[in-house]
Amino acid sequence: MELQLTNNPKELSEKVVVPFTKFDGVYSRQQESYGQQWVHGSHNDRIQVKAKNANTIVIQGNLFKWLYGHNVTGSTDLIQLVSDTVDELTHVFDALTPTNDELDNIKQGLFKIHRIDLNKAILFADKQQAQVYLAKIKEHGTYPRRKKETQGNGTYFGLRSTRTTLLYYHKGTEVSTHKKQHKRITAELQAYADCMVRCEVRLYSQHLRDNNLNYGHVWDDDLVVKTVDEQHALLNLPPPIAEKDLPPKYVRFLATYKQGALPIAYTASTTVRFKRDLAKKYGILV
Numbered sequence: 001m002e003l004q005l006t007n008n009p010k011e012l013s014e015k016v017v018v019p020f021t022k023f024d025g026v027y028s029r030q031q032e033s034y035g036q037q038w039v040h041g042s043h044n045d046r047i048q049v050k051a052k053n054a055n056t057i058v059i060q061g062n063l064f065k066w067l068y069g070h071n072v073t074g075s076t077d078l079i080q081l082v083s084d085t086v087d088e089l090t091h092v093f094d095a096l097t098p099t100n101d102e103l104d105n106i107k108q109g110l111f112k113i114h115r116i117d118l119n120k121a122i123l124f125a126d127k128q129q130a131q132v133y134l135a136k137i138k139e140h141g142t143y144p145r146r147k148k149e150t151q152g153n154g155t156y157f158g159l160r161s162t163r164t165t166l167l168y169y170h171k172g173t174e175v176s177t178h179k180k181q182h183k184r185i186t187a188e189l190q191a192y193a194d195c196m197v198r199c200e201v202r203l204y205s206q207h208l209r210d211n212n213l214n215y216g217h218v219w220d221d222d223l224v225v226k227t228v229d230e231q232h233a234l235l236n237l238p239p240p241i242a243e244k245d246l247p248p249k250y251v252r253f254l255a256t257y258k259q260g261a262l263p264i265a266y267t268a269s270t271t272v273r274f275k276r277d278l279a280k281k282y283g284i285l286v
Contacts, residue, residue, distance in 0.1 A: 001082065001216070002058050002112040005102055009034045009051035011095035036060075039092060045069065049089065057096075058114075059085065069184030072171065072193045074119070076221040079109045109217030113208055116219075119200040120228045121171070127194040128285060130170055134197050135280045137168050142236045153177070157235075163207040166231055171196040201231045241282050250278060257286055 013034035020027045036050040047061030063085045065071040075081050083106050090096045105111075124130040138155045141148065143166060146157035154169040172194030175185055185193075208214035243254055253274045256265045266274070278284040 001060075001114060002052070002056060003082075003086065003102075003106060004055055004111070005057050005086065005096060005098045006055060007051055007057055007093075007097065008095040009054055012049065012051045012057070012093060013037060039066075039089065047085070049093075059089075062117075070175075070189060072175065072185070072189045072196075076224040078116075078219045078224070079107065079216055082111060082216060083107050106216075109215065109219070111216045113214050113216060113219075114205045115203065116208070116213075117200060117202050118224055118228045119198050120225075120232065122197045122199055122232075124195050124197070127172060130172070130195055130197050132279045132283055132285060134168060134170050136237055136283050137197075137235070139280055140238050141168075144234055144236075161204070163204055163210075164231070165202040165204075166235070167198075167200040167202065168235075169198055169200070171198045174198075199228060199232045199235075201228050203227075241284075243284070246282065246284075250274065250282075253278075254284075254286070 014037050020029055034051040036048045038046050039049055040046055045062065045065045047059060047063065047066045050058045050060075052058060062071055063081050064074050067081075067084060067088065083103075086096075086098070086103070086106055090098065122130075122133070124133060134155070138150050141155065141157075143157035146161070146166065147159070149156045149159045151159075153173045154167055157166040159165055172190065175190060175193045179185070203213065205214065212218065243251065246254070253262075253266070256262055262271055275286045278286055
């Protein structure tokens with residue numbers, strides 16, 4: 001996002017680039033530019049701050065995680081989130097000296113957005129059911145005019161799009177894998193994340209401009225929820241399959257399971273394989 005904030009660019013930046021051009025053997029100095037500054041929060045996550053000039057800065061990163069040390073939960077109040085971030089940054093940098101008018105403008109949402117990531121939590125009764133749902137998306141999910149790609153814990157639709165990307169991942173796995181980035185994870189938050197598949201919508205500058213969504217004052221709670229719900233609703237998954245419609249080998253396996261005779265009729269490795277196939281291919285937990 002881009003904000004109008006009075007600042008001292010040279011003090012705010014870790015480096016300054018001064019370009020020169022040569023014409024007829026004479027070098028002429030051009031407008032200098034300023035490098036970004038990585039800012040660690042109290043919980044060690046980072047955001048990036050860059051001065052464009054003495055009146056404008058650009059901030060990039062996960063603001064909620066930077067402020068609170070995790071992003072298992074979040075906020076739909078974008079303006080308050082940005083305002084809190086600016087307030088915290090003014091305590092970090094003496095080089096940031098916003099006027100009262102500039103701070104009031106931020107509270108009115110008068111700042112430009114170049115990219116925004118929105119998400120919703122799809123919650124299940126336990127971790128296994130959440131992972132089965134994600135496996136179904138990886139195996140069978142489709143999305144209109146978007147190519148599907150799987151990378152580790154995540155399944156992307158439109159990963160290389162310059163407009164929008166949809167991402168699904170198991171939040172509990174993401175938190176466990178990146179513990180250093182989640183300094184404030186309690187046992188309760190981890191348990192909550194374990195039951196969650198996150199649907200994340202990434203909106204890039206071209207989409208934001210074309211849809212008049214590139215200013216903070218446009219965004220409110222309802223728009224956040226509506227945008228994510230509309231994108232998620234386009235995900236196509238096959239309907240659940242009835243047990244009687246399964247291939248015969250799985251029908252026999254489930255009948256044996258219900259009779260409590262799996263250890264007698266199947267080897268341990270076959271039992272594991274059939275359970276995995278039923279969960280991954282058909283969403284049936286055994």
